[in-house]
Amino acid sequence: MAKKKALILEAALRLFAELGFDATPTSQIAREAGVSEGLVFRHFTSKDGLMDAILALADERMKKQVAAIARLPEPLAQIHAVIELPGRLLGEEREFWKLQFSLKWQKKYRNQSYQPSAHHLELVQIAAQAFEKLGYPEPEKEVGLLVLLLDGLSNQLLSQPEGSFDTTLVDFLKSKYQ
Amino acid sequence: MAKKKALILEAALRLFAELGFDATPTSQIAREAGVSEGLVFRHFTSKDGLMDAILALADERMKKQVAAIARLPEPLAQIHAVIELPGRLLGEEREFWKLQFSLKWQKKYRNQSYQPSAHHLELVQIAAQAFEKLGYPEPEKEVGLLVLLLDGLSNQLLSQPEGSFDTTLVDFLKSKYQ
DNA sequence: CACTTTTGTAAGTGAGTACTCACTTTTCTT
DNA sequence: AAGAAAAGTGAGTACTCACTTACAAAAGTG
Numbered sequence: 001m002a003k004k005k006a007l008i009l010e011a012a013l014r015l016f017a018e019l020g021f022d023a024t025p026t027s028q029i030a031r032e033a034g035v036s037e038g039l040v041f042r043h044f045t046s047k048d049g050l051m052d053a054i055l056a057l058a059d060e061r062m063k064k065q066v067a068a069i070a071r072l073p074e075p076l077a078q079i080h081a082v083i084e085l086p087g088r089l090l091g092e093e094r095e096f097w098k099l100q101f102s103l104k105w106q107k108k109y110r111n112q113s114y115q116p117s118a119h120h121l122e123l124v125q126i127a128a129q130a131f132e133k134l135g136y137p138e139p140e141k142e143v144g145l146l147v148l149l150l151d152g153l154s155n156q157l158l159s160q161p162e163g164s165f166d167t168t169l170v171d172f173l174k175s176k177y178q
Numbered sequence: 179m180a181k182k183k184a185l186i187l188e189a190a191l192r193l194f195a196e197l198g199f200d201a202t203p204t205s206q207i208a209r210e211a212g213v214s215e216g217l218v219f220r221h222f223t224s225k226d227g228l229m230d231a232i233l234a235l236a237d238e239r240m241k242k243q244v245a246a247i248a249r250l251p252e253p254l255a256q257i258h259a260v261i262e263l264p265g266r267l268l269g270e271e272r273e274f275w276k277l278q279f280s281l282k283w284q285k286k287y288r289n290q291s292y293q294p295s296a297h298h299l300e301l302v303q304i305a306a307q308a309f310e311k312l313g314y315p316e317p318e319k320e321v322g323l324l325v326l327l328l329d330g331l332s333n334q335l336l337s338q339p340e341g342s343f344d345t346t347l348v349d350f351l352k353s354k355y356q
Numbered sequence: 357c358a359c360t361t362t363t364g365t366a367a368g369t370g371a372g373t374a375c376t377c378a379c380t381t382t383t384c385t386t
Numbered sequence: 387a388a389g390a391a392a393a394g395t396g397a398g399t400a401c402t403c404a405c406t407t408a409c410a411a412a413a414g415t416g
Contacts, residue, residue, distance in 0.1 A: 169323070
């Protein structure tokens, strides 16, 4: 049942990521999902509601990734997993995260709970504890730096063309934390 | 004469940065500039033309900053200047750079010369030469890392509320390059 | 001054937008 | 099988948008 609902979500995700939320008409979403425009509103109430549904899914996926890192026993392995996170996320769910990043700059979504703050914060705590266990003198600052790197890394990966995932930089980065 | 032209540019810059290009109607630009809507089109032909004018200005400003760094005699001072660049740019021209970053994710502007590629590339070359002079074993990779950091730093500075510029992270980062 | 050009305005216009509604078809439940 | 609920349609509707047009006031120039 409601397999068309999933088609709408897929099309909306792809188009929002590619064209941006405002530049994507609901008519095009319906057309590319092979569905009538009215159905979009039956399932998601409004264009904003459609966005909400997409972002709820994104939150779910992030949650799982963070939980997996939290489960790692070795602190160094945790740090390395954090560094690998952007590559892992963007490899599979490119459009998802492209959308997340483009959203950051839209006032509309700046205050709300859409920012990946909850799981992001948890990740920061995990990394801070890992740095502490590894004996770094200033673990908080190290985490601050690491967060910066993750941000930049994600940006860069998204700016590059699809398949060309360059691991040398990630490896180089990991070699700095031994 | 044409002082109203400047008013239009200012209002457009502010609104594009705040709401995004697509979500900003030309009517609002005109209203906030205290000008009739028709004048926007007399001076800039189209909404896209208005954007072009804004981006041409951005390019000018970036050019000056890069030239100033190129002129520094000490390689270490150059690296530090590069690290300080986001803070310097965003301190003065916040809206300008917020717009630049939000544009990165819009398909419309992805292929064109709008990306700060020209001066950005020059900056990368300067940094690479500086790392080489300082005797780093892998200067290209170091530059790659530094670019990542700048990207992340800019993102973070733009996400934070206006005045609260935290220099501890920048200082910590500079301490890593001595 | 006369004139041309530039700068400005107010009131449109047609295309495209998010969303609704009356209705039909499919699926679930018993 | 019968009735209810859910899924789906497609033609509207009210409205907003970027842009145009007809015209007026300043400003520049001889």
